[in-house]
Amino acid sequence: MKIVFYGAGNMASAIFIGMIENHVVKPEQIYLTSRSQQEKIMFFKENLGVNVSYDDTELLDGADYVILASKPQSFPDVAKRIRPHLEKKTKIVSVMAGTQIKTIRRELRTENPIARIMPNTNAMVQHSVNGITYSRNFPDKDQLVELMESFGTTVVIEEDVMHNITAATGSGSAFLYFIYEKYAESLVELGFDEEEALFLTRNLVIGAGKMVEDSELPFSQLRKNITSKNGTTEAGLNALDGESIKKILTATLNAAANRSEELSKDDE
Numbered sequence: 494m495k496i497v498f499y500g501a502g503n504m505a506s507a508i509f510i511g512m513i514e515n516h517v518v519k520p521e522q523i524y525l526t527s528r529s530q531q532e533k534i535m536f537f538k539e540n541l542g543v544n545v546s547y548d549d550t551e552l553l554d555g556a557d558y559v560i561l562a563s564k565p566q567s568f569p570d571v572a573k574r575i576r577p578h579l580e581k582k583t584k585i586v587s588v589m590a591g592t593q594i595k596t597i598r599r600e601l602r603t604e605n606p607i608a609r610i611m612p613n614t615n616a617m618v619q620h621s622v623n624g625i626t627y628s629r630n631f632p633d634k635d636q637l638v639e640l641m642e643s644f645g646t647t648v649v650i651e652e653d654v655m656h657n658i659t660a661a662t663g664s665g666s667a668f669l670y671f672i673y674e675k676y677a678e679s680l681v682e683l684g685f686d687e688e689e690a691l692f693l694t695r696n697l698v699i700g701a702g703k704m705v706e707d708s709e710l711p712f713s714q715l716r717k718n719i720t721s722k723n724g725t726t727e728a729g730l731n732a733l734d735g736e737s738i739k740k741i742l743t744a745t746l747n748a749a750a751n752r753s754e755e756l757s758k759d760d761e
């Protein structure tokens with residue numbers, strides 16, 4: 494199998510590192526190209542053993558999958574590179590937020606099968622949540638799902654649900670990291686120095702994540718297990734306004750989903 498990544502940035506590298514670490518593909522089956530940052534992708538060649546090329550004929554010759562992993566705004570340039578060399582057998586898989594299948598088809602001027610996936614950078618540790626939607630003519634869906642499950646779990650969705658998945662899990666980790674950042678800042682307010690605050694927050698988050706992974710209990714029960722009657726947790730939770738937090742998070746997710754929708758309209 495030959496998998497070619499147009500773009501080798503944060504998201505693409507999380508995917509191919511996840512795939513390689515999970516041994517579903519061999520490094521020599523992966524080809525990388527970028528716009529200009531040769532040094533960065535040479536690092537992957539030297540450290541992972543993947544192929545690197547800026548020759549589109551060589552890249553696309555016999556490719557089974559082309560992964561579109563540039564920013565949506567760079568896609569017209571990427572499409573120009575791919576268009577003249579695309580073979581009929583090549584399946585297109587886009588990770589670009591907001592770029593619709595019909596836009597990809599139009600820019601590439603192709604009838605080839607197209608899938609859109611919405612992973613997240615947790616792919617690097619094989620814990621991405623991947624939304625996936627296909628064009629009607631997409632064959633071997635199971636093969637693509639198998640590839641994607643090497644770096645996470647997959648949910649098949651209709652294309653119009655992509656906006657919400659992009660907000661919920663594509664961007665979602667960034668929202669959680671932001672909350673952790675603020676937690677660490679609050680520990681500094683409490684009196685810890687910055688280094689201590691980061692150390693404590695980091696280990697707290699790792700432990701809580703492992704509890705979520707290992708335990709069957711819902712979040713609410715995990716919380717209750719920490720909360721003694723009239724104890725410190727209860728005092729803290731009483732100061733936390735759950736409804737306000739929910740409002741803030743709902744506004745956050747709506748803003749992200751709306752931006753995905755805007756991106757999809759930019760190129761109509």
Ligand SMILES: NC(=O)C1=CN([C@@H]2O[C@H](COP(=O)(O)OP(=O)(O)OC[C@H]3O[C@@H](n4cnc5c(N)ncnc54)[C@H](OP(=O)(O)O)[C@@H]3O)[C@@H](O)[C@H]2O)C=CC1
Nearest residue numbers: 500501502503504527528529530563564565567570589590
């Ligand atoms: N980051 C994330 O968490 C997620 C991102 N996505 C999607 O993934 C895509 C990439 O995001 P991200 O990885 O963060 O972005 P990065 O900026 O990290 O990477 C973009 C990559 O695209 C390359 N590129 C730009 N123009 C071209 C071109 N003409 N030919 C070939 N390669 C090109 C860049 O090359 P160079 O470095 O040389 O400029 C770079 O390697 C976006 O569309 C985003 O919506 C989806 C889910 C999550």
Ligand SMILES: O=C(O)[C@@H]1CCC=N1
Nearest residue numbers: 589590659663664665
């Ligand atoms: O911020 C973005 O647009 C991309 C899509 C999801 C995560 N990062």
